[in-house]
Amino acid sequence: MKEIFKIVVLAKQVPDTRNVGKDAMTPEGTVNRAALPAIFNPEDLNALEAALRIKDTFPGSTVTVLSMGPHRAAEVIRDAMFRGADGGVLLTDRKFAGADTLATSYALSCAAKKLAPDMIIAGRQAIDGDTAQVGAQVAEKLGWPQVTYAEEILGLEGGKMTIKRRLENGIEVVESPLPVVVTVNGSAADCRPQNARRIMKYKHALIPTEAAACPGTLSAELSAKHDYLQIVEWGADAVDPDPSQLGLEGSPTKVKKIENVVFQIKESKCLSCSDDEINTLITELIETHTIG
Amino acid sequence: MNNLFVYIETEGGKVADVSLELLTKGRELATELGVKLEAVVIGDGIAGVAPELAKYGADTVWIAEGAELSPYRTLPHAAILCGLIDAEKPQICLMGATPVGRDLGPRVSSAMHSGLTADCTSLVIGDHKDAKSGKEYGQLLYQIRPAFGGNIIATIINPDCRPQMATVREGVMKKEYAAVTGAGEVKKVDWQKMTRAEDFVVKIIERHIEERKINIKNAPIIIAGGYGMGSKENFKLCFDLAETLGGEVGASRAAVDAGFCEHARQIGQTGVTVRPKLYIACGISGQIQHTAGMEDSAMIIAITDDPEAPINKIADYTIVGDVNEVIPRMIKSYKQNSK
Numbered sequence: 001m002k003e004i005f006k007i008v009v010l011a012k013q014v015p016d017t018r019n020v021g022k023d024a025m026t027p028e029g030t031v032n033r034a035a036l037p038a039i040f041n042p043e044d045l046n047a048l049e050a051a052l053r054i055k056d057t058f059p060g061s062t063v064t065v066l067s068m069g070p071h072r073a074a075e076v077i078r079d080a081m082f083r084g085a086d087g088g089v090l091l092t093d094r095k096f097a098g099a100d101t102l103a104t105s106y107a108l109s110c111a112a113k114k115l116a117p118d119m120i121i122a123g124r125q126a127i128d129g130d131t132a133q134v135g136a137q138v139a140e141k142l143g144w145p146q147v148t149y150a151e152e153i154l155g156l157e158g159g160k161m162t163i164k165r166r167l168e169n170g171i172e173v174v175e176s177p178l179p180v181v182v183t184v185n186g187s188a189a190d191c192r193p194q195n196a197r198r199i200m201k202y203k204h205a206l207i208p209t210e211a212a213a214c215p216g217t218l219s220a221e222l223s224a225k226h227d228y229l230q231i232v233e234w235g236a237d238a239v240d241p242d243p244s245q246l247g248l249e250g251s252p253t254k255v256k257k258i259e260n261v262v263f264q265i266k267e268s269k270c271l272s273c274s275d276d277e278i279n280t281l282i283t284e285l286i287e288t289h290t291i292g
Numbered sequence: 293m294n295n296l297f298v299y300i301e302t303e304g305g306k307v308a309d310v311s312l313e314l315l316t317k318g319r320e321l322a323t324e325l326g327v328k329l330e331a332v333v334i335g336d337g338i339a340g341v342a343p344e345l346a347k348y349g350a351d352t353v354w355i356a357e358g359a360e361l362s363p364y365r366t367l368p369h370a371a372i373l374c375g376l377i378d379a380e381k382p383q384i385c386l387m388g389a390t391p392v393g394r395d396l397g398p399r400v401s402s403a404m405h406s407g408l409t410a411d412c413t414s415l416v417i418g419d420h421k422d423a424k425s426g427k428e429y430g431q432l433l434y435q436i437r438p439a440f441g442g443n444i445i446a447t448i449i450n451p452d453c454r455p456q457m458a459t460v461r462e463g464v465m466k467k468e469y470a471a472v473t474g475a476g477e478v479k480k481v482d483w484q485k486m487t488r489a490e491d492f493v494v495k496i497i498e499r500h501i502e503e504r505k506i507n508i509k510n511a512p513i514i515i516a517g518g519y520g521m522g523s524k525e526n527f528k529l530c531f532d533l534a535e536t537l538g539g540e541v542g543a544s545r546a547a548v549d550a551g552f553c554e555h556a557r558q559i560g561q562t563g564v565t566v567r568p569k570l571y572i573a574c575g576i577s578g579q580i581q582h583t584a585g586m587e588d589s590a591m592i593i594a595i596t597d598d599p600e601a602p603i604n605k606i607a608d609y610t611i612v613g614d615v616n617e618v619i620p621r622m623i624k625s626y627k628q629n630s631k
Binding site: 015017046100101102105128129131132133134135136137139140141145147148149162164165167168169170171172173174175176177223241251252253254255256257258259260265268269270271272273275277279281282283286290291292 | 363366369370372390391395397398401402403404405406407408409410411420423434435439440445446447448449450451452493494495496497498499500501502503513526536537554561562569570591595599604605607608609610611612613614617618621622625626628629630
């Protein structure tokens with residue numbers, strides 16, 4: 001029997017918080033989002049690679065990227081298509097705005113139900129929140145098992161997946177029946193690069209909102225003509241949710257207060273890097289028994 | 293009812309440090325709220341832990357024991373914790389931000405439809421008034437954490453859902469015996485009634501857990517390198533200085549992401565929290581993500597080529613210069629003066 005799998009990869013477009021420059025904060029001390037480039041969440045790329053490897057092993061399998069975010073998040077779906085994904089779905093609606101992890105997971109789980117995959121693979125966590133909650137919460141909402149901290153999918157046979165997990169102090173190999181939600185660590189294999197032929201093929205892939213914004217262009221025309229150039233765009237109504245569980249209203253956690261980071265200023269001595277000043281410091285540290 | 297739960301993590305029958313740290317914090321919060329501190333232990337070979345948990349202030353120790361419950365697996369532990377939460381209605385549930393807590397916490401929060409705040413650096417009881425509805429809430433758990441890559445500090449609350457859930461990383465809270473030992477009353481959990489056969493479908497085939505080799509948490513002297521070290525090659529200078537001074541090497545997240553050293557050495561909100569007597573930050577700019585994990589060090593020396601770097605504001609001494617020159621000079625100076 002030929003085995004094929006329907007795989008959904010959860011991907012998020014995030015501000016690149018790893019390389020926060022000096023202009024990332026405004027003079028008023030708020031976050032200057034415009035100064036931070038929007039990127040494919042790094043561990044979601046590891047997840048995409050894990051999915052593409054399954055597709056390599058089981059030809060005919062499909063990889064669909066599911067993302068939630070503003071219209072521009074279609075960029076990560078296109079990026080994934082350049083790397084080997086078959087297509088994608090963008091969940092985008094004002095009704096999703098203000099969602100915490102639980103409301104986000106709820107919306108994603110509604111979309112996942114509609115897509116009915118054999119497995120969902122996601123990054124362990126996103127770098128803008130570092131919560132690592134969405135994968136596990138989607139699994140709970142679907143009533144599926146979850147395998148977090150995955151480093152490698154070792155096997156897929158007879159409706160069961162064998163997965164190596166990378167924990168802080170070691171490894172664990174587990175076996176889970178399908179369907180399952182797997183969240184992948186940054187220690188897993190890096191994602192393959194964008195493929196030039198796929199870029200030529202999929203650069204005109206658009207969500208309907210994007211196509212409507214550029215009528216008459218080549219991209220809009222091609223996208224209208226070919227199914228494979230149409231990234232699916234779903235609003236809240238498309239996934240039949242319970243509205244009370246969406247967005248800000250559906251979020252049990254509320255942000256009470258945001259403070260800018262203010263350091264308690266200590267009485268700080270500034271030294272030059274001259275031999276003399278370093279000698280004085282080291283001698284003082286030895287005399288006070290801080291070192292030695 | 294309305295008490296404070298701490299999920300206790302065990303490995304080989306031994307309680308994890310992070311769980312004892314959470315009991316210490318939990319004791320303080322429970323006393324302020326006037327409620328009981330309840331420890332929840334799920335595993336095998338754990339019957340003997342109650343006296344230890346009592347020393348950290350646990351009034352009640354829930355024990356769910358069975359061979360099938362160890363090692364940790366998501367579904368049975370989640371089902372049992374949810375079963376207990378349903379029955380006992382705690383107002384707060386805390387767990388370690390470890391691979392176990394970060395796997396279990398979201399599953400339970402989703403099942404209970406309650407909010408969970410990850411990686412809190414501070415937990416405080418406080419009141420709240422909803423700006424829109426004007427509704428007032430007394431004695432909520434303020435879950436405080438850096439957010440957005442550590443550039444802001446957010447205070448998160450769960451006004452309407454219970455339990456209020458939070459995870460905290462190891463080393464963030466202090467571990468101390470309670471002033472008064474708790475009653476430690478053992479209550480057996482009838483866990484078979486809370487789990488179903490489907491909760492055991494995931495099998496553990498192989499498991500290798502090692503004692504941690506790198507232990508920066510308890511090192512009295514830490515030399516931490518950041519992205520400003522420039523390269524993996526230059527980063528070795530941190531090891532040289534650590535060896536000279538008898539310290540351990542730590543790193544900022546940026547240095548770990550850049551591959552300069554292993555993740556086990558990462559200090560900060562998404563790494564380890566340390567309080568050494570001397571902390572030397574080499575080529576670290578000092579984002580809150582990092583400083584959250586080291587600002588309580590007794591003495592901080594920052595070596596940086598940027599006189600405006602945020603780390604300088606919390607440093608006792610700032611040496612402005614190139615790390616590649618300063619570190620060798622420090623090593624030389626120490627060798628000359630220590631005899």
